[in-house]
Amino acid sequence: MFQRASLLTVSTLPLASCSGDLSALDPAGPYAGAIANLWWIMLAGAAAILALVLVLFALVFFRPGFGRGLSQKGWMIAGGLVLPVPVLIALMIYGMAQGEYLIGAWQKEPVIARVEAKGAMWRWNFRYPDLGPDVASEETLHIPVGGVVEVQVTSDDVVHSFWIPRLAGKVDAVPGHITTLRIRADVAGRYGGVCAEYCGVGHTSMRFTVEAHPPELYEQRLTEMSVRGAAP
Structure with a gap:
């Protein structure tokens, strides 16, 4: 019990500030x-x-x-x-x-990229179905700047929570269920993401990075990933 309480305390400490990589009060989209x-x-x-x-x-x-x-x-x-x-x-x-x-109920802005995000103790894996089944990344989510990205979130084992505080609200990653989240970054850069649902002793290390690229660099980056994934 004490271990769980200490893990939760440590994981929420960065959120106490009004600015920073994990601040919900310093939005970038x-x-x-x-x-x-x-x-x-x-x-x-x-x-x-x-x-x-x-x-x-x-x-x-x-x-x-x-x-x-x-x-x-x-x-x-x-x-x-x-x-x-x-x-x-x-x-x-x-x-x-x-x-x-x-939730996009009255939005008309088109989705320019789709990503599949899958949580598992204690890591995040990302796939980019628009570019083929072999295009994937681990611990780093790549997105284009200036457009809506649709993220389909699920889990391989227990309930996790997918949260990028500076880009969107959090959604649960539930085994056997897909939850759709929309994110958008207006500024290129790196943003922090975390699992916001206690999921075991490795919960505090279950973090990931979002890299928001200009559109041309985003396509180049994913092309490199596609070539690398297709290599024997």
């Missing part, structure tokens, strides 16, 4: 940006509710007798429903709209 915006808006909503509560507390404290005209039941209704419900409803509507965006 529209999908991660939608999640970051949702986080900031939810923080603002929580701050608004807290501010209203503090204002009421200050009025009661500095103006004795304030609110005596309202019964206890009235205060419960006002404080428990009238005060937070409008803010919570607004947050819920915005969150649902962002969720629809993340």
Whole structure:
């Protein structure tokens, strides 16, 4: 039990910062940006509710007798429903709209590349079906910059979780089931990815790298991989 707790603590330490390779608040694409915006808006909503509560507390404290005209039941209704419900409803509507965006329900942008991602204790393997069955990479996912990439995620053994914090939200990798995730990088570079679901003693080392290439370099890189995979 102590070992599991320590592993979970270590694996989440890099996420505490607002910037960095594994920060969800430092987005490098529209999908991660939608999640970051949702986080900031939810923080603002929580701050608004807290501010209203503090204002009421200050009025009661500095103006004795304030609110005596309202019964206890009235205060419960006002404080428990009238005060937070409008803010919570607004947050819920915005969150649902962002969720629809993340799953591609109302997107018309075409998918320019497809990748199969398979997790296994404790590594990630990637295949590129558009270029043939032999084009594959391990621990490094290659994607083109500036376009939507569809990633089909599954697992070979236990439940893992596929997460690239700066490019998209996380999805579970379930044995015998394919979960589709869309990612997009607007800037070329390297991005960190992790398994975000505890999957055994090697969980903390189950990381991978995403290399986002300009389109021409992406094709060249995968052509090299294709030639190497076809070699005897």
